[in-house]
Amino acid sequence: MKKIVIIFFISWGLSQQIQFIPFDWSGQFGYVNKNGAIMWNQDWQSGRLLFDGTWSVYPKMYGNEIEKGFINQSPDTSNFDSSLVKSYFKYDQGDYSLDRFSLGTNYTGNGRQIHFHAFKRSFYGAYGQYNNQSNQPIQQSYLGSYESQKGKEHAGISVGHFNTYSGIADSTARGLIDNRITAINTFWNQSFGQINSKVNFDQFIQRYVASHTLSSYTGVRYLTRSRIIGELYWKDNFTIGAEKNMRSTRMDTLIIADWNRLYIKDQLSLFDIELGVTSLNDHRKPDYNIGMNYQLKSFLINVGIEQLVKPIHPYYLFQNYSENNDLISVTSNYHAGIDWDGELSNASIIFSHLTDNNDYWDIIIPESATFKAEHSQLNINYQTSMIPFIDYEINYATRNTGNIYGGGIGSFLNYNIKSRLSLFDGFMLVDLKLGVDRYFNRLNNSIIHPIEVVPMTVYTEDKLNDISLINGTITAYVSTFTIKYEWLNIKEMILAYIGSDEDNYFEIHPEMPLLGRQTSLSVEWDFLD
Numbered sequence: 001m002k003k004i005v006i007i008f009f010i011s012w013g014l015s016q017q018i019q020f021i022p023f024d025w026s027g028q029f030g031y032v033n034k035n036g037a038i039m040w041n042q043d044w045q046s047g048r049l050l051f052d053g054t055w056s057v058y059p060k061m062y063g064n065e066i067e068k069g070f071i072n073q074s075p076d077t078s079n080f081d082s083s084l085v086k087s088y089f090k091y092d093q094g095d096y097s098l099d100r101f102s103l104g105t106n107y108t109g110n111g112r113q114i115h116f117h118a119f120k121r122s123f124y125g126a127y128g129q130y131n132n133q134s135n136q137p138i139q140q141s142y143l144g145s146y147e148s149q150k151g152k153e154h155a156g157i158s159v160g161h162f163n164t165y166s167g168i169a170d171s172t173a174r175g176l177i178d179n180r181i182t183a184i185n186t187f188w189n190q191s192f193g194q195i196n197s198k199v200n201f202d203q204f205i206q207r208y209v210a211s212h213t214l215s216s217y218t219g220v221r222y223l224t225r226s227r228i229i230g231e232l233y234w235k236d237n238f239t240i241g242a243e244k245n246m247r248s249t250r251m252d253t254l255i256i257a258d259w260n261r262l263y264i265k266d267q268l269s270l271f272d273i274e275l276g277v278t279s280l281n282d283h284r285k286p287d288y289n290i291g292m293n294y295q296l297k298s299f300l301i302n303v304g305i306e307q308l309v310k311p312i313h314p315y316y317l318f319q320n321y322s323e324n325n326d327l328i329s330v331t332s333n334y335h336a337g338i339d340w341d342g343e344l345s346n347a348s349i350i351f352s353h354l355t356d357n358n359d360y361w362d363i364i365i366p367e368s369a370t371f372k373a374e375h376s377q378l379n380i381n382y383q384t385s386m387i388p389f390i391d392y393e394i395n396y397a398t399r400n401t402g403n404i405y406g407g408g409i410g411s412f413l414n415y416n417i418k419s420r421l422s423l424f425d426g427f428m429l430v431d432l433k434l435g436v437d438r439y440f441n442r443l444n445n446s447i448i449h450p451i452e453v454v455p456m457t458v459y460t461e462d463k464l465n466d467i468s469l470i471n472g473t474i475t476a477y478v479s480t481f482t483i484k485y486e487w488l489n490i491k492e493m494i495l496a497y498i499g500s501d502e503d504n505y506f507e508i509h510p511e512m513p514l515l516g517r518q519t520s521l522s523v524e525w526d527f528l529d
Helices: 064-071 314-318 360-364 490-497
Strands: 010-012 017-022 030-034 044-046 049-051 084-094 098-109 112-122 139-150 153-168 175-192 195-211 220-234 239-250 254-268 271-280 283-296 299-311 328-341 345-355 374-384 391-399 409-423 428-443 446-448 455-457 467-478 481-488 518-528
Touching: 044 064, 049 175, 049 195, 064 098, 064 112, 064 139, 254 299, 254 314, 271 299, 283 328, 467 490, 481 490
Parallel strands: none
Antiparallel strands: 010 017, 017 030, 044 049, 084 098, 084 518, 098 112, 112 139, 139 153, 153 175, 175 195, 195 220, 220 239, 239 254, 254 271, 271 283, 283 299, 299 328, 328 345, 345 374, 374 391, 391 409, 409 428, 428 467, 446 455, 467 481, 481 518
16 A cells, blocks of 8 residues: 655655655755754755755755655665666646746666756745745755766766755745855765775765845855765675765855764664764764564564764854864664554554764753753554555654644644546546644754754744644556646635635744645656656
8 A cells, every 4th residue: 555645745664764854845945853862963965965964964955866866865776777867857836936846867877877856936926025026946955966886896976066046944034045055976886796896976065045134144155075885895884984075064154074984884683783882073973773684474674873064054163162072972862663564555653763862962952951852753653455445644753842842733623525526437546535633742942953954942932832634645647648637725715715714824944934735736657768
């Protein structure tokens, strides 16, 4: 039974749960809840491209291909077995001048693979908050890659350019974000009998301008990031690797972070083990990622523990944070889960816990004695197709709210039903989806900073109203042609239609406009040769 996606894409895997929390329905701004905690100051990848997580934390902003590459991270897999050309385009149009268009083509043959993708988004927003006073789309993304495999050599290059020129809500006047990113990856793999080598080079360049009252800096910010990885690994999966990173950020002053990492990886029976040491200046910290998977009949048991070591966010250094303190940020987390797979049903339960005890929180957040950087989440998922012609799914998550990682959302409950119809002797398939999302136990205490992209404490401990949303989609498939109509927040549409004084607008972020309804029509067509 396929997972159902209504508003926020949710991947309920045992080792990683990803949830996109939007500030608008177009995908322009928002944040990611990863393993129950806000994802920030953390590198992430889409395909082979590296994204520095200093000021870029929302993969959905850059289009559908970057989003899919972030969710399904398998950058080292390439298929050269067939010779063909695949192309596609997708076009969405909806309320408030929503206009999204993406196209792509992929050629495979003669040991080569060439890929190109382009995406653009236009959207005014319900309050005109994204209007940039020009005809330029608020987001443009372009990707190109070339790979070649000959004998025991495999090499390639990928380039991505991302241009954001978007209005953004401000308390005094409409703000403006001008954000330009270029990401480049080159790699070379070579086999020598039982030994394989891998060299990977990443470059990430960003020019970021934010005209907004929440911005701590009014000028142009520059970020340059490079990463080199070298690995030697044996066919029994034992790996030795070294990684060198350099990041420079310039505002009024230049801050350079230069850190290195040595590590080993191995697979021992049920265990996947990665052990390393990260060094920054004269500081060294161990890092590790240890996971276990055990299959017991129809149950899969998964546990893992991880310690992530990285430089602290440049924002805190620009805020006159003392360099006498340890400049390395250390976070640790563990998770445990059980997945049951039956004939017509499956279920999972996952618990994850994150700890961040870095000293700089005592300086940045004076009330940190009561405002903890420690976070837990419990996820429960159940899916069944026992009811004839209907698939049913329920997701429940509960997490801490009194900390900087929770985002102020205490509990999430989602119901989905789906039915598939076969029409015209099976030449047309129609999917009907209806979902209910509820967000409750919400506090107005912490959220991601929309400009500086760090956790921020917000105003008060006041409770926020619960959110209840009804959403639906109708999708028709004819061969490789797909047309979809989507309704988000149906209750608000009904209230507006009957002219009620009541509405179903709701707040996700105290600095962003209320979210209401959205309808959109999507057309997608895939071509072969």
